[in-house]
Amino acid sequence: MIYQGVLTKMQTEFLEPIQYYLVFENDFIHMNQLLNKPIEMKLVGHQCLSCGLDRPIYRQGFCKTCFFDKPVAGDWIMRPELSTAHLGKEDRDLEYEKKVQLQPHIVYLANSSNVKVGVTRKSQVPTRWIDQGAHEAIEIVEVPNRYLAGITEVALKDYVADKTNWRNMLKNDVTDENLLEWRQNLKQHIPEEAKDYFIENNSETHLHFPVVQYPLKPKSLNLEKQISYAGNLVGIKGQYLIFEDQTVFNVRANEGLVIELNV
Template identity: 35%
Template sequence: MTVYQGFLSELKHRPETTVQYFLSVGDESVGLNELIGTTLRLSFLEEKACCACGRKVKGKLYGGGYCYPCVTTLAECDLCIMKPHECHFDKGTCRDEEFAKSHCMIPHYVYLALSSNVKVGLTRKNRELTRWVDQGAVRAIPIAELPTRKLAGELEMAIAEHIADKTDWRKMLKGVYEEVDLFEVREQIKAIVPEEFQQYLFDVDQLFEFTYPILENLEKIKSMSFDKEPVIEGKLIGIKGQYLIFDCGVLNIKKHTGYKIEVTTQAPVEQTA
C-alpha cells in the first residue's frame, strides 16, 4: 500500500505509443498507467488552495483551481482566454501585457480533432499534442497557423459555423465516435474559409493518433465530484483526457485542481521527478 497527500494539479501526460499519465499530488508525480486494474482510494481532506497564489479557500475555486481575487485579475483567467476572438489587447485593456506577449501574441494552430465528433479548435504552436490529449482526441491534424491567438480565434469561429467546436465528453469517455477522414474534412473546409484567412491554411501529411490506457469502456457515465463524494474508491479501468475512469464512475482531475487529497493505492507506484 502507498499513500500520498497534497493539493491536486491537472493530469500530466506523455503522448507515447499509449499515452502515459501522471497524477500530481503536491510535489509528487505518481505514474498511473501501471495502476490501471488496481483499486484506488482518493479522499478529499477538506482543504482547498488557489493554484496561482496558494491562498486557502473555504468556498468555491474557479476556472480550474483559482481563488476569486485571482480569477478576476489574472490575464490567464480573462474571458478572452475562452473566447480568443474577443481579445482586447489592441484596446489597451489587457490585464497583463507581458502575459499577452508570451501567450497570445505568438503563433497559434487551428486544428481538426476527432474525439466524440470532428471538432475545430485552436492551441499555441508546440502545445498541440498536450491540447489534443487533454481533449481525449483519437486523431488530429493542424490545418492553419496564425500569428496571434485573436486571429486563430476568428478563424475558429468562422469554421465553427460549419463544424462543432465542442466535445461531447460522455461519448468521448465511452469511446464512441464516427469514423471520419480528417484530410477530407480539411479539403471541405478550404472551400468555406473566408478569403482573409486563406493565406494561413497549410497541408500536413501526418495524421496524429492517440491510444489511451483503457481496460474497458463504461456503458453509463457517472460523473463524480469531491464536493458530493469526499471519498472516491474503485477499480481504475482507464484514463482519457483529464479523466480517471473507475468502474463506479469518472473523475475530472482538472476540475479538482487545488483540492487537497489523500491517495491510497494497493500497489507500488512509479515516482517521477
C-alpha cells in the same frame, strides 16, 4: 502508499499508449501503473492555483477573486477571438498577454465524440488533443497570434462543432473520420486574414489511450459533495480517470482541490 497534494491537470507523454502522470509538490505518480488496481481519493481542502490560499475554487482552479483579477483567467483564454495583445491593448496585464497571445497558434480538427474545431498554442500540440480525449486530429492553419486563430475558429463553428460530448468520448462511442476531407471542405470558410496560413500538406495524428474497460453509462464523481471515493482504476482518457463501477473523475475540472490519494 498515501500521497497528498493539489490537483492540477495530469501531465502526459505522447507514447503508445499515452502515459499519464499526477504531479504533486513532492510526488510524481505514474498513473498508468495503477491500472487494474484499487485507489482511494479523499478531499482534504482547497488551494487556489494563483494565490495559493485555502479558498473555495470558483473556476479553472482559481478562487473567485483570482478568476476575475488575474491575467491567466482572462476572457480571451476561453474566447481567443477577444485577444487584443496584437493591437497593444491590455486586458488585465499586457506583458503577460503578449507573451501568450503573440506566439504561433494552431486551429485544428479533433475527433473525440465527434469532429470539432479548436484552438491551441503550437507548443501544446499534441497535448491539447490528448487532454480532449481525441483519437485523431489534424492541424488546419498555423497563425502567428491568438486573435487570428480565434476568428478562424469562430468562422468555422458555423460548419463544424466546437464542443466534445464527454460521455460519448468516455464510452468510446466514436467513428473514424477522414479529417483530410473535413479540412479541405472547411478551407473555403477560413477568414481572409488567415487564408495564407492554411496548411496544405500534413497528415492525421492518431492517439491511443490506456483503457482496459470503457464505461457504458459514465457517472461523474463530485468530490466536493461525496468527499471520498474508492474504486478500481480501469482506464484514463482525456483528463478523466475511469473506474470499474463506471464512475469517472475529471482531474482538470477539479484543479485546486487538495486530495489524499491512497494507492
